[in-house]
Amino acid sequence: MISVHVFSSRCTPHGYVRTGYTPGEIDAIGVYCGELDRCFLIPISAVPCQQTVQLRLAPARNGQQACITLADDFEFKGAIAQLGERRHGMAEVVGSSPTSSTTTPCEPIAVGANPFRDRFGYWMERVAAGEQIVVTHRGRP
Numbered sequence: 562m563i564s565v566h567v568f569s570s571r572c573t574p575h576g577y578v579r580t581g582y583t584p585g586e587i588d589a590i591g592v593y594c595g596e597l598d599r600c601f602l603i604p605i606s607a608v609p610c611q612q613t614v615q616l617r618l619a620p621a622r623n624g625q626q627a628c629i630t631l632a633d634d635f636e637f638k639g640a641i642a643q644l645g646e647r648r649h650g651m652a653e654v655v656g657s658s659p660t661s662s663t664t665t666p667c668e669p670i671a672v673g674a675n676p677f678r679d680r681f682g683y684w685m686e687r688v689a690a691g692e693q694i695v696v697t698h699r700g701r702p
Contacts, residue, residue, distance in 0.1 A: 563601075563616040563632060565592050567608065581610035591637070592616075602637040620679055634683070669693035671702070 567590055568579045582590075584606050592601040601616065608614045608630070616632035670692060677684055677696050688694055695702050 562618060563592065563594050563597075565590065565603070565614045565616065566612065567614055568612040579612055581612050583609055590614075599632075600637040601632060601635040603635045607635075620676065624679070669695045671695045671697050674698045
């Protein structure tokens, strides 16, 4: 599980006040998980006014789907600009490193038969958007 704190904090005469972001303040939250080496882009409309978002790495074993935020729903596979530093100390944006780290759109996504069945509508929407999905059973397409 990936836990992401998504709130602003300010000091008032009565102590610190934390408030969650609203869709009127920001559009999305970018998250990088170093342990998984994966990026996620969470639209704030999916988690408005929450102070913490828990991204699950696997579906619940009991089949629950309500009130669960799956990390796969928000995976961001595009190129990420990385900050390099010039000799004079100013940060500059450079392309992804290595340059070949972006995925090609024709690369199919492999998904197991059970996860495919559990989230059939989600996978159908991705196929309708032009992505290629390969359904596997015990590792075989």
